[in-house]
Each structure stands twice: as C-alpha cells, then as structure tokens.
Amino acid sequence: MKNYLLLACLWVFTLTVQAQVTDDDDDIDYGAVELADGSMSKTFANSRILGTSPQRFVSVGWDVQAPYDMTFSPIGSFAEGTAFNDVDQATGRATYTGGFRLNANIPVISRNTLVWQMGATYWDTRYNITNIAGNASGQSVLNALNQNGIRTGGINTTIYKPLSEYQFVLVQASVDMSGDYGLGLQSEVRTSVAAMWGKRPNDRKQWAVGLSRTYRVGAMNYIPIWLYNWTAPNRKWGIEALLPARGAVRYNIDRNSMILAGFELEGQSYRLNTLSETLAAAGLAPGSLEIRRGELRPRLEYMRQLTGYFWLGVQAGYRLNFSYDADVLPGGKEFFRGFFGDQNFAMLNSIGNAPYAQITINFVSP
Amino acid sequence: MKKTFALLLALTFALFAQTDSIHSQDAEADLLVGVWEPSHGRARVKIDKIADKYYGKIVWLKEPNDPEKGTPKVDKNNPDESMREVALKGYRILKDFTYKGKREWADGTIYDPENGNTYSCVIKATDDNTLDIRGYIGVKTFGRTDVWKRVAVKK
Numbered sequence: 001m002k003n004y005l006l007l008a009c010l011w012v013f014t015l016t017v018q019a020q021v022t023d024d025d026d027d028i029d030y031g032a033v034e035l036a037d038g039s040m041s042k043t044f045a046n047s048r049i050l051g052t053s054p055q056r057f058v059s060v061g062w063d064v065q066a067p068y069d070m071t072f073s074p075i076g077s078f079a080e081g082t083a084f085n086d087v088d089q090a091t092g093r094a095t096y097t098g099g100f101r102l103n104a105n106i107p108v109i110s111r112n113t114l115v116w117q118m119g120a121t122y123w124d125t126r127y128n129i130t131n132i133a134g135n136a137s138g139q140s141v142l143n144a145l146n147q148n149g150i151r152t153g154g155i156n157t158t159i160y161k162p163l164s165e166y167q168f169v170l171v172q173a174s175v176d177m178s179g180d181y182g183l184g185l186q187s188e189v190r191t192s193v194a195a196m197w198g199k200r201p202n203d204r205k206q207w208a209v210g211l212s213r214t215y216r217v218g219a220m221n222y223i224p225i226w227l228y229n230w231t232a233p234n235r236k237w238g239i240e241a242l243l244p245a246r247g248a249v250r251y252n253i254d255r256n257s258m259i260l261a262g263f264e265l266e267g268q269s270y271r272l273n274t275l276s277e278t279l280a281a282a283g284l285a286p287g288s289l290e291i292r293r294g295e296l297r298p299r300l301e302y303m304r305q306l307t308g309y310f311w312l313g314v315q316a317g318y319r320l321n322f323s324y325d326a327d328v329l330p331g332g333k334e335f336f337r338g339f340f341g342d343q344n345f346a347m348l349n350s351i352g353n354a355p356y357a358q359i360t361i362n363f364v365s366p
Numbered sequence: 367m368k369k370t371f372a373l374l375l376a377l378t379f380a381l382f383a384q385t386d387s388i389h390s391q392d393a394e395a396d397l398l399v400g401v402w403e404p405s406h407g408r409a410r411v412k413i414d415k416i417a418d419k420y421y422g423k424i425v426w427l428k429e430p431n432d433p434e435k436g437t438p439k440v441d442k443n444n445p446d447e448s449m450r451e452v453a454l455k456g457y458r459i460l461k462d463f464t465y466k467g468k469r470e471w472a473d474g475t476i477y478d479p480e481n482g483n484t485y486s487c488v489i490k491a492t493d494d495n496t497l498d499i500r501g502y503i504g505v506k507t508f509g510r511t512d513v514w515k516r517v518a519v520k521k
Contacts, residue, residue: 028519029426030401030410030412030425030426030517030519031410031426031428033401033517033518033519034517034518035403035495035515035516035517035518036400036494036495036515036516036517036518037493037495037496037515037516039515041403041407041515042407043405043406043407044405046406050480050481057508106507106508107507107508107509107510110509110510110511111498111510111511111512111513112405112406112511112512112513113513203480233434255443255445255482308503309503309504309508363508365508365510366478366483366485366501366502366503366508366509366510
C-alpha cells in the first residue's frame with residue numbers, strides 16, 4: 001500500500017514539474033532587464049513618419065490636360081531675353097495631351113539599419129495638335145510632337161541609411177531616357193542625383209537638407225533641396241514636402257482616405273530623335289535637339305484605400321508652363337546653364353497653361 | 367504487486383524519457399521563447415509557446431501612459447472599433463507562428479499598433495539572441511525587416 005502511495009506521489013510530482021515549465025511569471029519588471037548579449041540597446045531613425053500618405057510600391061495611372069495653344073520659334077539661335085513676339089512663330093493647338101504613367105519602387109533591402117529600393121519609371125505623353133501653321137522648322141517640331149509624342153523611361157535607386165536614433169542620410173539617383181523615341185534605345189541618357197542629410201526628432205517629424213542634380217526645371221540644374229515631413233499630434237494634419245520638387249498639406253479624413261493640397265514641379269529634357277538626325281544630316285543643327293520641358297502643377301489630390309494595400313489616387317490641378325524651350329546639344333553632350341547662364345537657346349517656345357487631371361491605382365507599402 | 371510496481375515505474379521513466387526527448391527536439395524551436403526588444407527600443411515582447419504555436423505579447427512599454435490623457439496606452443489605431451480601448455500592455459501582437467526548421471518560424475502574423483495594420487510575418491533567428499522579424503504583404507519582397515534583441519529574462 002505504501003508503495004502505491006509513493007508511486008502516486010511520484011506520478012503527481014512528475015506532472016507538476018511538467019506543468020511548471022510553461023507557467024507565466026509576469027510580475028517581472030521587464031524594462032529593468034539588460035539585453036542578453038550584453039550590448040546596449042541601439043535604435044535607428046526609422047524612414048517612416050506616422051500619418052503620411054502611403055508609400056507607393058507600384059503606381060499605374062493616366063494623366064490628361066485640357067486643350068491649350070502652342071507657339072514655337074524656328075530652330076536657330078536665340079539669346080536669353082529675346083522678345084518672343086519678335087520671333088517668327090509657328091502655332092498649333094493641342095486638343096489632347098495625355099498618357100499612361102507607371103512608377104515602381106521595389107525594396108531590395110528593408111531593414112531598420114538600411115533601406116535600399118530600386119525603381120522604374122515609364123511616362124508616355126501623346127499629343128493631338130491641330131491647326132499647325134507658321135515657320136517651317138517650328139512646324140516640323142510641332143509635327144514631330146503630334147506624330148510621336150514624348151516619353152520618359154528610366155531606372156532609379158534610393159538608399160536610406162540611418163546614422164543614429166535621430167540622424168540619417170538619403171541618396172537618390174536615376175538614369176532616364178527621354179524623347180520621342182520608340183522601342184529602340186537612344187544614346188542620350190540623363191542622370192539625376194540627390195543627396196541629403198537630415199534628422200528625425202520624433203515619429204511625426206523628419207527634415208533633411210541637401211543638393212541635387214535635376215532636370216525638373218527642364219534643363220539640367222544644380223539646386224539645394226529641403227525635405228520636410230510632419231504630422232500633427234492628432235494625426236489629422238500634416239506636411240509632405242521635398243522642395244522645390246513638390247510640397248503638400250495633408251488632411252487625413254480617416255484611416256483610409258486623405259486629401260493633399262500642394263504642387264509638383266515636373267520636367268525633363270526630351271530629345272526629338274528623328275528631327276535631330278534630319279537636322280544633323282542637313283548640316284543645320286548638328287547635335288541633339290532637346291525640348292527642355294518644365295512645368296509647375298498646383299493641385300488637389302484625393303487618396304483612398306480601395307482594398308487591402310491598393311489605393312486610388314485622383315488628382316486635379318492646373319499645369320503652368322515653366323519652360324518648353326529647346327537646346328541643341330552638340331554631340332548630345334549636356335551643358336550647364338543654370339539660372340544665370342547666357343548660352344543661347346535653339347528654340348524659344350511657349351505653351352498655354354491648362355487644367356489637368358490624373359488618376360492612379362497604387363499598390364502601397366505596409 | 368511487483369508487476370504493478372514495475373508498470374508504474376516504467377510509465378514514470380517513460381514519461382521522463384519522453385519529456386527529455388521532446389525537450390531535445392523542441393530546443394531549437396523554443397529558441398523563440400523569451401522576451402525580445404524591437405529595434406525602436408520602446409517596447410518589449412514576450413513570446414510563449416501555446417500548444418504547438420508561438421505567440422508574443424507586449425509586456426513592457428517605455429512610455430506606458432498616453433502623454434495626452436495620462437492613462438495607460440490603448441490600441442487606439444485598431445481598425446476594429448471595439449478593440450480601441452484594449453490596453454496595449456498585454457496585447458498579443460505576434461500570432462500563430464509554427465517552427466519550420468533551420469531557425470525559422472512562419473505562417474504567423476504581426477500587428478503594428480502604430481498604424482493598426484496586421485502583416486504576414488516570418489521570423490528568422492540569426493543567432494541565439496537576435497531575430498529578424500519580417501512583416502510583409504503578399505510576397506516577402508514587399509516587406510520590412512526589424513531586428514529584435516533578446517532580453518536577459520529567464521524563459
């Protein structure tokens with residue numbers, strides 16, 4: 001009988017020991033305990049700011065502008081400040097300007113110590129230009145635009161490297177081919193680079209300053225840049241800016257929708273491929289004839305979640321012409337005019353301002 | 367009598383032996399069990415094994431109280447309104463992980479209280495005291511990895 005009792009006790013003890021293995025002990029002050037590997041807790045500035053519009057991994061959209069007039073000079077050599085009215089003009093009316101836009105930014109590395117993304121861009125702009133008249137070479141450019149449209153295709157990379165809990169560096173670079181080319185590649189590629197150093201004082205604020213080599217004003221330029229992202233404590237209001245390229249005040253309607261009121265500066269240097277070759281063959285303008293397109297777009301954007309990580313973006317605004325002049329780049333080599341350079345233009349062009357709209361479907365980041 | 371004694375003794379040893387065997391097999395899987403600190407350092411998460419799966423709950427917050435209200439922080443960003451008054455401390459943010467071998471746990475989800483989103487998640491132990499926690503949507507490419515460090519609390 002004693003043996004039975006002894007064994008029963010042993011049996012119960014065994015089960016009790018097993019049960020204790022999984023017992024919780026939540027009375028510990030977990031905050032007072034050090035890391036197991038003896039290291040000090042080290043945190044890094046997160047690339048994200050609370051409440052901002054979702055980062056777009058993939059965006060597919062369509063952009064369209066209302067009709068406007070186009071006025072082009074002949075292809076020649078015009079000094080800065082030449083009175084436009086003194087130039088023999090070719091005119092046309094763009095009754096349709098629009099096209100498909102694709103942007104992709106795919107994370108290659110996304111860790112708290114490093115974020116590296118690779119991306120691709122393809123923007124297609126088609127024109128329907130009517131009533132073309134005036135000087136012959138201006139007409140030829142209008143006809144080339146009407147026939148071929150212009151496109152931008154390129155790849156880009158973004159590297160975000162936190163230096164500490166509050167500091168970070170951000171580097172962006174892109175290589176683009178822009179022009180009226182078709183499926184074939186062209187030799188003239190344009191490189192844009194931006195480098196910034198900044199601080200992230202808290203989860204709702206981030207700023208950085210730096211320098212960029214950009215085509216956003218049409219021709220290549222070097223300009224200082226300022227990044228500023230901020231969200232109010234109630235997360236209803238915020239600012240998203242990368243000046244001078246873009247800036248917006250954000251109002252979060254609810255978790256799944258927001259409105260952004262702001263602007264974007266768009267631009268690129270577009271090689272008119274066939275026309276460049278024709279002019280070079282004729283000995284008239286040897287080099288790459290490039291339209292320096294730059295435009296300012298004040299706009300309102302409404303974004304809302306469709307389902308899961310798919311968001312709809314609807315944008316409406318006004319497209320203000322900043323530059324549509326053209327340069328001939330000898331041998332296709334870029335030159336720097338900046339805001340104060342005195343190099344002559346190959347064409348002095350003007351296009352009217354117009355309302356525009358854009359719709360996008362976006363696959364966004366978590 | 368002797369037979370019964372021998373049977374109970376055998377059962378007891380068998381139970382111990384089985385326990386040792388299971389512990390041996392699960393030692394690597396249970397590496398995940400413990401208290402961990404995400405890279406932002408503002409919370410600590412205790413991971414436990416329940417049945418055959420692993421779950422993690424917040425056990426410590428650097429700032430336990432809402433700075434505006436002065437009351438304990440709650441899950442105010444949860445898409446489910448009925449959950450928005452639930453205290454963050456004790457909230458289960460890791461769910462349903464199963465061990466896949468090679469120091470990897472998958473098939474689970476991670477909840478981010480900062481934005482109320484729940485992501486698919488895979489956990490990889492890069493050493494005994496470090497976890498790569500990757501939250502993603504759809505495919506792992508579209509995700510973000512955070513490095514968690516073990517806190518020196520006994521399991």
